Amino acid sequence: MQAIVNISLKNGVLDSQGKAVHHALDALKFEGVKNVRIGKQIVLNLETNDEAKAREEVTQMCEALLANTVIEEYTIELVK
Amino acid sequence: MQAIVNISLKNGVLDSQGKAVHHALDALKFEGVKNVRIGKQIVLNLETNDEAKAREEVTQMCEALLANTVIEEYTIELVK
Numbered sequence: 001m002q003a004i005v006n007i008s009l010k011n012g013v014l015d016s017q018g019k020a021v022h023h024a025l026d027a028l029k030f031e032g033v034k035n036v037r038i039g040k041q042i043v044l045n046l047e048t049n050d051e052a053k054a055r056e057e058v059t060q061m062c063e064a065l066l067a068n069t070v071i072e073e074y075t076i077e078l079v080k
Numbered sequence: 081m082q083a084i085v086n087i088s089l090k091n092g093v094l095d096s097q098g099k100a101v102h103h104a105l106d107a108l109k110f111e112g113v114k115n116v117r118i119g120k121q122i123v124l125n126l127e128t129n130d131e132a133k134a135r136e137e138v139t140q141m142c143e144a145l146l147a148n149t150v151i152e153e154y155t156i157e158l159v160k
Contacts, residue, residue: 035125040120
């Protein structure tokens with residue numbers, strides 16, 4: 001099964017990459033953008049098809065390596 | 081409304097960041113991972129609430145700035 005992990009900066013943490021993209025969109029005359037936030041999307045193909053096991057394993061991966069939980073939050077979506 | 085843009089490398093393009101993460105997961109004894117691909121998730125808050133207009137505008141943003149369409153593909157999801 002496939003696990004899709006979305007990692008984004010917590011609210012209140014300055015997103016300098018997002019600010020730069022917002023600025024560049026303004027420079028290209030794209031108006032009507034209020035805010036830009038940039039995160040990561042990590043797609044893992046797993047051998048297991050057990051949803052509970054997959055969720056537990058991916059949560060451990062996020063805590064140990066994938067996300068910096070001081071400044072980032074993550075969501076896990078499982079797809080068969 | 082909010083636009084969520086997921087940008088990932090096209091199939092066949094080497095994802096060196098994904099390979100590095102896969103290697104690190106192996107080193108941490110997370111077994112059962114077949115493949116890792118890493119992309120970007122860009123969340124745009126837009127002033128408009130017109131879905132058709134938003135989709136057209138965000139597509140233009142992707143083509144002009146957000147994605148490198150030679151090696152990347154993108155999906156756009158709109159949330160009210």
